[in-house]
Amino acid sequence: MLLVVVCCAQPDDKLLLMQVLLKCADICHPARPLRIHKKWSFLIAEEFYAQGDLERQRGMPVSPLCNRHDADLPRSQRGFIDFVCRPSYLPFGRFCNVRLGFRLMAG
Numbered sequence: 001m002l003l004v005v006v007c008c009a010q011p012d013d014k015l016l017l018m019q020v021l022l023k024c025a026d027i028c029h030p031a032r033p034l035r036i037h038k039k040w041s042f043l044i045a046e047e048f049y050a051q052g053d054l055e056r057q058r059g060m061p062v063s064p065l066c067n068r069h070d071a072d073l074p075r076s077q078r079g080f081i082d083f084v085c086r087p088s089y090l091p092f093g094r095f096c097n098v099r100l101g102f103r104l105m106a107g
Contacts, residue, residue: 020088020092021092023088024088024089024092027080027084027085027088029041030077030080030081030085031085031089041073041077042073045071045073045076048063048065048066049066049067049068049071051063051066052066052067052068053068
């Protein structure tokens with residue numbers, strides 16, 4: 001069904017649809033099995049902490065979520081799911097006429 005919509009859409013609509021699809025793919029790890037979600041969460045957190053370490057070394061303010069000394073990974077992941085993933089996936093799921101049923105997206 002999605003392929004038919006893309007083929008019939010206006011060029012600007014196709015671009016927007018592909019951008020949303022790419023964004024949803026980019027942030028998909030919370031929708032994966034828990035072991036994969038945890039692995040990606042730790043990898044991303046380490047990337048953020050490395051940025052915070054560099055900021056601290058350069059005397060700059062440490063960006064939000066980048067301070068390894070004040071980290072709360074479960075809380076930050078909950079925020080990521082609530083404020084980034086859910087608002088991206090739910091409208092896209094409705095557009096595709098798909099009911100999202102994985103645990104982490106449950107409110």
